[in-house]
Amino acid sequence: MSGLVPVPGGGNPPLPRSDVPAIELDGLVKRYRKADRNAVDGISLTVARGEFFALLGPNGAGKTTTLSILTTTLAPTGGRARIDGLDVVADAAAVRQRVGIIFQRPSLDRNLTGEENVRFHAVLYGLYPYAPAFRMMAAAYREQVAAWSELLGLGADVFKPVRTYSGGMLRKLEIVRSLVHRPRVLFLDEPTTGLDAPSRRALWAYLRDVRAADGTTIVLTSHYLEEAEQADRICVVDAGRVVATGSPAELTAALAGESLLVDAADRAALRAELAGMGLAPAGDGPFRLAVRTADVHRVLRAVATPLSMVRTDAPSLEDAYLQIVSRAELDTEVMGRPAPASGAGLPTPEAGDG
Numbered sequence: 001m002s003g004l005v006p007v008p009g010g011g012n013p014p015l016p017r018s019d020v021p022a023i024e025l026d027g028l029v030k031r032y033r034k035a036d037r038n039a040v041d042g043i044s045l046t047v048a049r050g051e052f053f054a055l056l057g058p059n060g061a062g063k064t065t066t067l068s069i070l071t072t073t074l075a076p077t078g079g080r081a082r083i084d085g086l087d088v089v090a091d092a093a094a095v096r097q098r099v100g101i102i103f104q105r106p107s108l109d110r111n112l113t114g115e116e117n118v119r120f121h122a123v124l125y126g127l128y129p130y131a132p133a134f135r136m137m138a139a140a141y142r143e144q145v146a147a148w149s150e151l152l153g154l155g156a157d158v159f160k161p162v163r164t165y166s167g168g169m170l171r172k173l174e175i176v177r178s179l180v181h182r183p184r185v186l187f188l189d190e191p192t193t194g195l196d197a198p199s200r201r202a203l204w205a206y207l208r209d210v211r212a213a214d215g216t217t218i219v220l221t222s223h224y225l226e227e228a229e230q231a232d233r234i235c236v237v238d239a240g241r242v243v244a245t246g247s248p249a250e251l252t253a254a255l256a257g258e259s260l261l262v263d264a265a266d267r268a269a270l271r272a273e274l275a276g277m278g279l280a281p282a283g284d285g286p287f288r289l290a291v292r293t294a295d296v297h298r299v300l301r302a303v304a305t306p307l308s309m310v311r312t313d314a315p316s317l318e319d320a321y322l323q324i325v326s327r328a329e330l331d332t333e334v335m336g337r338p339a340p341a342s343g344a345g346l347p348t349p350e351a352g353d354g
Contacts, residue, residue, distance in 0.1 A: 022050070022185050025043050028069065040069070040076075041062070043066060043241065044242070050211065055067075061237045064221070070083060070099070070187065071095075083095045100185070106174055113162065115145055145158060151202055172195070182214060184217065200224075252317055259288050261310070274287060
C-alpha cells in the first residue's frame with residue numbers, strides 16, 4: 001500500500017517556476033553567541049527541484065544547524081538561504097508552507113494523542129477545517145491518517161496519548177505529521193533513528209512513491225550511509241564548511257580506489273615478487289594492492305608464488321566518507337580550516353564553499 005492520499009488544493013501553495021531551484025544557499029553563516037567559531041561557515045550550494053540530496057558529516061559539522069535555518073526555526077548570522085526562490089528570513093511564513101521536517105528530537109505534544117498532534121498540524125496548515133473529534137474530521141483527512149498509520153505500523157496506537165509511546169513510535173508519528181501537508185521540500189534529520197528494519201524499509205518505499213507522484217525534494221542527514229547511497233547527490237560538510245560534493249558513485253570512485261587482496265604461505269617470497277613488479281604491498285599479509293579492475297587478471301597471471309587467497313575489494317560509500325572526513329580533520333589541524341576534497345571526476349565546491 002503506497003499510502004498516497006490527495007491533499008485538498010487549498011493546502012498546496014502555487015508551484016514555483018521550473019527554473020527555480022528547490023534550495024539555494026549563498027555564503028550561509030551561523031555563529032552562536034559566545035562560540036569561538038562559526039557553526040555554519042560560508043556554505044554555498046544548490047539543490048534541484050525533485051532531487052534526493054544527502055547532507056553528511058560528523059557530529060558538530062553544522063548539518064542540523066543548516067536544516068534549522070532552512071526550515072526557519074533558526075536565523076542565519078550571514079549569507080542567504082532560499083526555498084523555492086523565497087528567502088527563509090523575509091518570506092518565512094511562505095517557506096513554512098512549503099517544507100516538512102523530521103528533526104532528531106521529537107517535537108510532539110505529549111499530552112495529546114498521536115492523532116490529535118497530526119490533526120492540529122493539518123489545521124494549522126489550513127488543509128482542513130477543525131473538528132473536535134477524529135470522527136468529525138473530513139473523510140480525506142481520516143483516510144490519510146489511516147493509510148499512514150497502517151504504512152508505518154502505528155495502527156490503533158495513533159489514538160493513544162503520546163506520553164505512552166516508545167521511541168520508535170514517536171519517530172513514526174513525527175513522520176506522519178511531517179507528510180500531512182505534502183511539503184515541496186522534505187527535510188529528514190536522522191529520520192529512521194529508533195525504527196526497526198521493516199519500518200525503515202516501509203518509510204523509504206513510501207518516500208520513493210512521494211517523489212514519483214509529487215516531485216518532492218528530499219534532503220537527508222543520516223548516520224546510516226546505506227540510506228545516503230540512494231541519494232542523487234551527496235554533500236559532505238565538516239566544521240561548518242563543504243569539503244566534498246558529488247553523486248555516491250563519484251565520491252566512491254574518486255576518493256577510495258579499488259584494491260586487490262592477496263596472500264601466500266610464503267609471504268616473504270610474495271612480498272619480494274610484488275615489489276619486483278613495481279607494486280607496493282601494504283600490510284604484513286594478506287597484502288593489499290592498489291590495482292585497477294582492468295589490471296587484476298594481468299597481475300595475478302604474473303605472480304609465480306602460489307597464492308592462498310585472492311580477493312578484490314570495491315570501495316563503499318562508507319570508505320569514501322571516512323576518507324573525506326579524515327582528510328578534512330587533518331586539514332583543519334594543519335591549516336586551521338578544512339580544504340575541499342578533490343579527485344578525478346569529482347565536482348568541487350565553488351569558491352565560497354571553503
